[in-house]
Amino acid sequence: MKAAVIEQQGGVENIVYRDWDDPEPRPGEVRVSVGACGLNHLDIFVRRGMPGFPVPMPFISGGDIAGTIDALGDGVAGWSVGDRVTMNPQTDHGMIGEELIGGLAELVCVPAINLVALPDNVSMETAAAIPINYGTAHRMLFERGRLAAEEIMLVLGASGGVGLASVQFGKMAGATVIAAAGTQEKCDRLSELGADHVINYAEEDFSRAAWMMSGKKGCDVIVNFTGGDTWVPSFRAARPGGRVLTCGATAGHDPQTDLRFLWVRELDILGSNSYSQEDVAKSVAYAASGDIAPVVSHTFPLEKLGEAETLMEERGFFGKIVMTP
Numbered sequence: 127m128k129a130a131v132i133e134q135q136g137g138v139e140n141i142v143y144r145d146w147d148d149p150e151p152r153p154g155e156v157r158v159s160v161g162a163c164g165l166n167h168l169d170i171f172v173r174r175g176m177p178g179f180p181v182p183m184p185f186i187s188g189g190d191i192a193g194t195i196d197a198l199g200d201g202v203a204g205w206s207v208g209d210r211v212t213m214n215p216q217t218d219h220g221m222i223g224e225e226l227i228g229g230l231a232e233l234v235c236v237p238a239i240n241l242v243a244l245p246d247n248v249s250m251e252t253a254a255a256i257p258i259n260y261g262t263a264h265r266m267l268f269e270r271g272r273l274a275a276e277e278i279m280l281v282l283g284a285s286g287g288v289g290l291a292s293v294q295f296g297k298m299a300g301a302t303v304i305a306a307a308g309t310q311e312k313c314d315r316l317s318e319l320g321a322d323h324v325i326n327y328a329e330e331d332f333s334r335a336a337w338m339m340s341g342k343k344g345c346d347v348i349v350n351f352t353g354g355d356t357w358v359p360s361f362r363a364a365r366p367g368g369r370v371l372t373c374g375a376t377a378g379h380d381p382q383t384d385l386r387f388l389w390v391r392e393l394d395i396l397g398s399n400s401y402s403q404e405d406v407a408k409s410v411a412y413a414a415s416g417d418i419a420p421v422v423s424h425t426f427p428l429e430k431l432g433e434a435e436t437l438m439e440e441r442g443f444f445g446k447i448v449m450t451p
């Protein structure tokens with residue numbers, strides 16, 4: 127098969143589109159012919175290298191996979207060759223695309239228990255925008271964050287994968303959503319997609335703007351997976367008793383903090399990691415019913431993975447970038 131292979135960790139020049147042995151499904155696994163594979167910021171971290179998370183090289187990343195079943199391993203029941211599927215990339219043996227060989231390739235083998243049937247009205251490209259972003263947002267907002275209707279939620283990085291998923295789930299739950307992003311164009315798209323208020327944080331102080339938009343009461347819930355210098359300002363945008371949710375740190379994992387906000391406002395900081403099979407399956411069902419509408423701004427052929435990852439690093443996309451083999 128052909129695959130976009132990371133030969134060694136570093137820059138995009140280390141990604142080589144080349145031949146790779148066809149994987150054979152082991153007992154309990156299926157082989158999927160990849161129709162589309164969505165990019166996540168994780169793919170960049172895997173390629174650059176993450177302190178404390180060694181990845182064996184050469185490696186194929188990509189955890190957001192949609193395709194059709196191409197072969198069945200021994201003992202697989204309930205699935206047939208030709209079935210349209212997507213999947214939960216978190217397996218019992220590690221994460222597909224981070225610890226196990228991923229889907230930025232023509233073929234990938236995955237445990238059958240991780241599969242989610244793909245309804246006919248959800249395209250491969252749309253499906254490749256769902257599992258990680260919507261699964262993560264679903265767990266973070268509802269399981270960890272207990273987001274309720276009528277609450278005011280601020281989402282930073284709202285134009286990206288987890289961000290847009292948070293905006294859409296927030297609206298689905300009946301919350302008032304303040305979506306913050308880095309350009310006016312992204313803010314306009316977020317308004318079109320239903321955000322109640324938007325903030326271009328390249329132009330204005332988002333904590334002050336969100337405070338004003340909340341009627342000077344502060345936001346009930348803040349979604350902050352950016353970290354870095356957005357960390358303390360996001361406390362400032364919270365109401366007394368508010369919840370700050372985090373699942374990542376795109377701009378830096380060791381930000382300065384200001385403990386005064388934590389006790390004076392009695393804030394809760396809630397970490398959220400990963401997602402369950404149910405988070406992914408529910409997200410696919412919401413896409414099929416139209417309750418959420420994943421947005422794919424760019425589709426690239428697999429041999430252009432380096433170009434696509436550069437676009438992600440430069441923040442030149444909206445929602446999701448999807449690769450097709």
Ligand SMILES: NC(=O)c1ccc[n+]([C@@H]2O[C@H](COP(=O)([O-])OP(=O)(O)OC[C@H]3O[C@@H](n4cnc5c(N)ncnc54)[C@H](OP(=O)(O)O)[C@@H]3O)[C@@H](O)[C@H]2O)c1
Binds near residue numbers: 287308377445
């Ligand atoms: N714990 C988990 O299970 C889990 C699961 C999924 C993702 N994550 C984490 O969540 C974060 C978001 O992931 P994602 O895949 O949604 O990323 P993404 O699609 O690249 O979106 C991130 C967004 O954050 C904004 N941003 C602000 N500062 C940035 C910076 N310095 N560099 C890049 N983007 C910046 C960008 O929007 P603007 O240009 O509009 O500012 C960008 O669109 C990552 O840190 C990822 O590792 C964690």
